[in-house]
Amino acid sequence: MKEIALRIDVDTYRGTRDGVPRLCETLAKYGVKGTFYFSVGPDNMGRHLWRLLKPAFLWKMLRTNAAGLYGLDIVLMGTAWPGPRISKHLAAQIRAAAEAGHEVGFHAWDHHRTQAKIDTMSDEEIREEFRRGLAELERIVGFAPRTSATPGWRTTERLLRIKTEFPFDYNSDCRGYAPFRPEIPGAPLQIPVTLPTYDEICGRDGVNDANYNDRQIALLREDKLNVLTIHAEAEGGKCAAMFDGYLDRVQKLGYQVIPLGEAAKRYADASKGSCSPQPFPGREGWLSVQDK
Numbered sequence: 001m002k003e004i005a006l007r008i009d010v011d012t013y014r015g016t017r018d019g020v021p022r023l024c025e026t027l028a029k030y031g032v033k034g035t036f037y038f039s040v041g042p043d044n045m046g047r048h049l050w051r052l053l054k055p056a057f058l059w060k061m062l063r064t065n066a067a068g069l070y071g072l073d074i075v076l077m078g079t080a081w082p083g084p085r086i087s088k089h090l091a092a093q094i095r096a097a098a099e100a101g102h103e104v105g106f107h108a109w110d111h112h113r114t115q116a117k118i119d120t121m122s123d124e125e126i127r128e129e130f131r132r133g134l135a136e137l138e139r140i141v142g143f144a145p146r147t148s149a150t151p152g153w154r155t156t157e158r159l160l161r162i163k164t165e166f167p168f169d170y171n172s173d174c175r176g177y178a179p180f181r182p183e184i185p186g187a188p189l190q191i192p193v194t195l196p197t198y199d200e201i202c203g204r205d206g207v208n209d210a211n212y213n214d215r216q217i218a219l220l221r222e223d224k225l226n227v228l229t230i231h232a233e234a235e236g237g238k239c240a241a242m243f244d245g246y247l248d249r250v251q252k253l254g255y256q257v258i259p260l261g262e263a264a265k266r267y268a269d270a271s272k273g274s275c276s277p278q279p280f281p282g283r284e285g286w287l288s289v290q291d292k
């Protein structure tokens with residue numbers, strides 16, 4: 001079937017402002033549509049980066065050149081002053097992606113807070129993230145998104161239960177190998193991400209910018225749905241030329257790049273499955289991973 005479902009996570013102010021338009025251009029060049037998961041509330045990612053200042057994270061910063069990747073203003077954002085609200089200033093960029101025919105999904109209200117505090121937030125606080133974020137996206141694009149992706153793949157059973165209260169057709173909240181239906185009443189289809197992200201593998205095991213695309217392409221499977229996450233901050237910034245080259249190569253290899261929603265339709269009767277918090281190579285702390 002040779003398919004790659006493409007998910008674009010937009011975590012920051014800068015990613016929305018600069019990365020989204022750039023990615024829209026690149027995707028248009030190859031006639032490709034993807035699923036953008038937007039963060040729309042305050043950008044406090046700088047706080048997120050500083051919170052993680054410990055040896056393993058410092059090593060990762062050096063390994064991936066985070067200041068170069070995210071920009072110093074992003075690294076500092078939300079540390080000394082409150083982060084700016086993305087949807088207030090950058091509605092035009094979000095709307096343009098929708099108008100270009102890309103699928104629009106909900107990533108977060110406050111990406112930093114949700115990723116860092118999902119374990120300690122109350123049910124009501126989590127609901128409020130969804131309410132505010134979905135209302136804001138609806139205001140911008142004219143409809144409420146039918147899909148969501150939790151920040152940092154930090155999904156718990158409690159979060160999956162809360163999500164059933166919102167009208168999502170499918171979600172993408174974990175890492176794994178194949179679409180499945182969680183064993184939670186009313187929970188819609190899950191489409192796990194099957195491939196690693198740039199910051200997870202670049203700088204490790206001999207992977208660098210020169211051979212990154214080779215490594216990603218070697219991981220593609222012809223016999224199953226491939227799901228790739230790119231970030232507006234990376235593939236829409238420092239890694240833009242590399243991602244352009246990736247699309248060129250996968251298309252020449254006969255792969256079709258599609259939005260997650262298109263794949264979701266075909267997996268409506270996927271079998272039951274589950275995911276659980278696990279450590280993950282190249283990431284701090286835990287991620288939700290599909291159980292075998």
Ligand SMILES: [Zn+2]
Pocket residue numbers: 009010011107111151152
């Ligand atoms: Zn994210």
